[in-house]
Amino acid sequence: MIDPLPPRDLPRHQWRRLRDRLATLLITAGGIGVVVTVMAIGVFLALEVAPLFLEAGRSLGWRELWQPRWQPGTLPGESPLFGLQPLAWGTLKAAFWALLFAVPLALGAAVHSALFMPPRLRSRLKPTLELMEAMPGVVVGFVAGLVLAPWLDRHLAGALALLICLPVGLLLAGLAWRRLPAAWRHRLPHGWAGLWLMPWLALLVVSALWLSPWLEALLFGGDLRGWLEAHAGLGYASRNALIVGLAMGFAVIPGIYALAEDALSGVPANLGEGAQALGATRWQSLWKVVLPAAAPGVLSAVMIGAGRAVGETMIVLMASGNTGLMTLSPLEGMRSMAASIAIELPEAVPGGIHYRLLFLVALVLFVFTFLVNTLAELVHARLRSRYRRLGGRS
Amino acid sequence: MIGRARLPRGEGVWPWLAAGSLALSLLMLAGLLFLLAVRGMGHFWPSPLTLVTLEDGRLLAGQAVREERQPNAAGRERLYLTGNRDLDGAIWRWVAVDEIAEESRPRDLVVLERTRWGSFQGRLLALEERGERVEGEAAWAALQARLQELAALRAERDRLRDEIVVPLVRRMEREPLAEAELARASARIRELQARIAGGRLLLESVDGRRLEQPLEQVLRAWRPNAMSPPAKVAAWGGGVWRFLAEGPRAANSAGGVWPAIFGTVLMVLLMSVVVTPFGVLAAIYLNEIAHQGRLTHLVRIAVRNLAGVPSIVYGVFGLGVFVYGIGGSLDEWFFADQLPSPTFGTGGLLWASLTLALLTLPVVIVATEEGLARVPDHQREGALALGATRVEMLTRVVLPMTAPAMLTGVILAVARAAGEVAPLMLVGVAKLAPQVPVDGDFPFLHLERKFMHLGYHIYDVAFHGSDVQAALPLVYATALLLVLVILVLNLTAIFLRHHLRARHGALPRR
C-alpha cells in the first residue's frame, strides 16, 4: 500500500551528522566567547587599574586616595588632588536620598497592588510601571535639572507644604471613604484606590501650593530659605540632593516595586488567609504573616534599587550640580562617581594617573553593583526555596 | 490618629498611605508625560503676540511664557519672549503684572524667523529689492511671495552643494578632470547666491526703533494674531515636520534634530545587528548545550547581574578596549599615514554600537533563555524521537517557538540602547556632526565617524547651550520624541510578551 522508505542515503547521513557537530561547535564557541567577553569587563578594568599600585615611582598610597579633596584639574601652579572620599560620599548621598524617597513609595505601591488590587487591574498596572522604568535617564535628569530645580528654587515652602498635605489628605480621604454610603463605596472600591486617588492627590498638590506662601509667611517669616540658613545653618544650592533624590527616586521606584510586588504576591495565599480566618485584618495579616514571609524578596528589591541608584549617571550629572562637597544637607549638591567619570574621562590622558584613577572608580562601581546584585540574587533564592517549603508556587 | 475604636472593621491608616503611594507614583509618571507632551508639542504652535503697554508708557511685543511671584515684593511678574536680540541684547523680559496698563493683539504684528539673531517681533514697514520699494499691506504680500521663492533657491543651492560639489571635491584628489564640472556647479551656485542676496526689509519694533534686515537671513514670516485656526494648525504641522526633517541651527538652539534621529536609529540598528546573533547564541549555549551544572548556574546568575551594572562602566570598558585598545591598533596598522590624528582611535559610530551591544547583551540573553525555558521538554523529545539531530531539533522546533521571546528581548534591548546616554559620552557622540555617517562616498557607511544622538542632544543643549531658556522648547520637543520612541518600543515588547504567554497557555500541559 505504500513504498518503503527510499534506501538510506549514506552521504546524506554523514552530512547531517557533520552539520550537527559543526553547528554544536559553533554555538559552543560563540556562547563561551560571548560569556567570556562579558565577564572580561571586570578583569579588564582591574588590569587597567593595576599599574596605579604596582608601578614603581608613581604609585599612589591609600592615604593619598582617601583624602577629602578631589581636584584632578590641571590648573597651572596647582598640583592635582586625587582623594576619592568626596566622590564616594556624593554617590552614597545621592543614593541615600533617592532610596529615602523611593523605598516607601515603591513598597507602599507594592503592598497595595499585591494585597488589595483586583488581579486584572494589577496585570495592567505592571506594564505601566515598566514604562516608567524605561523612561530614559537623560529625560528625567533634564526635567529635574531644568524644570524642577528652578521651580524648587522659588517654591521650597511649597514642597514642604506638599510633604505635610499629602499624607494628611490621604488619611482624610480614607476617613471620608469609610463614611460614604455603601453605594458610593461600591463605585469607588478600595482595590481601585490607586487610580481614583490620583485626582484627589492632584487637587491636594494644587491646594498645597496655593497655601504655601501663607504658610511660609506664618511660620518662617515669609522666607523659608532665609529661615533655614539662620536657624539650621543650611545653605541652599539650586541643584541639590533633594532634587537628585526626587528624580532618581522616580527612576528606581518601578524596579523596586516590580520585585517587591512579585515577592509579596508570591506568598502562598493560605498563609495570609489563615491569619485573616483568625480575625486579623488584612493589614495585620500583612504585618504579622505576609511581610515576614516575603522579607527576603523585599530586601532584595531594595538592594537592586540601591544598585541602580549608585550607578545612575545622567540624572545625577544633570541634577546634582557636581560640586565635590561633603555635607549631609539635602539642600546642597554633590559629585558622584559615575558623573565624575562621564565628565572627566573624555579629557583624561590615556595611561595617566587621572585616567587610571577614573578606571579605578569604574571598577569600584562595577564590583559594588555586581556584589549587591549577587547578594540580592542569593537572598531571593532563599525566598524561593522558602515558598517551596510553604507549598506555594515557586 | 485614627483609632480602631472609631473605625470598627477598619484597617487603620496604613492601607490608605499604601494606596496613596501608588497613586502618587502614577501621578508623577502622568505629570512627566503631560509636561513633555504639552511643552514639547506646544513649541510649534504659533502662539499669539501680545502688545503690552506699561504704565510708564513703554511698549513691548511678546509671547507670555510664565508667571511667578516676585522674589522680594508682593505682586507677580510675567516673563515675555520678546525676541529682537539685535535691538535689545536679550530675548526675554520680566514685567511686573501691576505695571501693565493695557494689553492688545494687533493683527499687523509680524514674527520673522532669521538665521542670525533669533526671531524678530514687530512691524513690517517696507520691502526693498533692486531699487523697488513696496510699503504697507502690499509689503507683507510681497514678502510672502519672495520668501517662497527664496526657499526654492536655497533648496537648489543646498542640493547642488551636497550632491555635486562636495563629492566632486573629494574626487578631485584622484581625477583632475572633474575640475570643469566643478567649476560649472560653482558658477551656478554663485548665480543662485546672487539671486538670494540683495533684498532688504525695513522693520520697526513696537517701541519705534527701526531696523534694516537683509532679506537673505529671513527664513519665515508670519502674523500670529491674524492667523485663522486652520492656518495655525498648518503652521504647527509644518513646524513639527521641520523639527523632524531639518538639521540644527544657531548652535543647536534652533532648527531640527534630523541628524540626531538618523544617528540614533543607525547606531541602534548596528547594535541590534551585533547583539541579536550573539545574544541568541549565548542563550542557546547556556540553555541547550552547556552541562547544566553548578558552573552554568553561576554563569547564568552573573549574566543576569551584568544587566544591573551601571551603563557608565560599559562606557569606560568601551573607551579602554574598543577606542584606545582596538581602535588604536587599527590606526597603527592601517591608517598610519593619518596619525597622529586618529581614525578609529577615537569615539565613533562603530565603537558606540559595540559598547551598547555589550550593554544590552544580558537583556537579550535573559529574554531568549526565558523563551527557551518555556518550550516544554516533550517538544524537544518529540523531535529527537523522530530522528532529528540536536541542531535540527533546535532549528526546526525549539527556535521557531522561541522567536517571539527573542524579538521581545531585542526590542527591549533597542529601547534601552536608544535612551542610554552616559556610555556614549565616552565612546562617540558629537555635539554637532555636520556629516551623517552615511553618504555617497565609498564605503558609504562610515563607521569611524562621530554621530549625533537624541539623548545626548538633550543633555548638550540643556546644559551647554548659551541661552538655555531659548533652547528649552526644543529640548522639550526632543525629549518628547525620545520618550515616544521608547514608549512605542516598550509597548511593542509588552504586547509581544503578552501574546507569547497567551499562545503558550494553549500548550498541552504535561
Place this chain on the structure above:
Amino acid sequence: MSVFSPRSADGGPIIDFDPVSCCLEIEGLSLAYGETPALRELTLRVPRHRVTAFIGPSGCGKSTLLRALNRLHDLNDEVHLSGRIRLEGQDIHAPEMEVAELRRRVGMVFQAPNPFPMSIYDNVAFGLRLQGGIRKRQLDDVVEWALRSSALWDEVKDRLKSSAWALSGGQQQRLVIARTLAVRPEVLLLDEPASALDPISTLKIEELIRNLKSQLTLVLVTHNMQQAARVSDYTAFLQEGELVEYGTTDTLFTNPRLARTENYITGRMA
C-alpha cells in the same frame, strides 16, 4: 560477549525467545541518575511483531528503560548507563550506530500528546523531511498512509493545513503516532500513551496498538493493569529497577508465580 542468560532478581520466571524471533535484546542493563540507581542488571528479550508491556509501580524504572531503548538519555549528563542493548543484533551504543538513525528506527510516543506547533500535515511530514530526498508526491502519499494507519485520516483529511494544536487530546495522540509511523520505524515505544486521555480515546488508541503489531514491534509502558491485559502479548513486571517476572500476559495475570507479582496485580501492595 557474555552468554545471554535472562534472569530475575529473586528467581522469578523469565520467558525467553530465540535470538531469531526477537527484536530487542537487553543484557545486564544498569542505569543510574547521578548516585541514584534506577535500573539494576536487567536482562530480557523483546519478541518481534508482538506487543510487550512493562508494568510496575511508579518509580520502578519502566519509563527509564523505555527511554534507554532509543538513547533519549544521551542528552542528560547525569545518567550513567552500563550493559548492552541490541536492536536486531546490533549494539545501539556501538560507535557506528548513528543516534538519529537509531531514533528513526525506534520511534517513541510520550505520555502527553506533543504535536509541534505547525499544521497537521507538517507534523506528519516532519521526520521524513529530516531524512531528505523525498518528492512532494511521495510525501503526500506517506502522510496519507500514516494518518490512515493511525485511524485519523477520516477526521482530518479536510484540514491538513490547520494547526495540530486545534485537535482534541485523543486526536493529538493519534497524530503523534502517525508522525512516528511516517518514518517507518521497526519498533514503537509507547510511554503510557493513553494516561492523559478520556476512555473513548483510550479505546481507540488500544485498538490502534493491536492493529499495528502486524507491521512492527511495540513496547508499551502502562500503569493500567487492564490495559496491559487487553493489548499486550507479553508482560514484564518491574519493581525497584529490577525485573521480577516476565511471561505471556495470560500467565502473568492469571497465574503469577511470585507473591510480589500477584500482590501488585491484585492491588495489594506490600
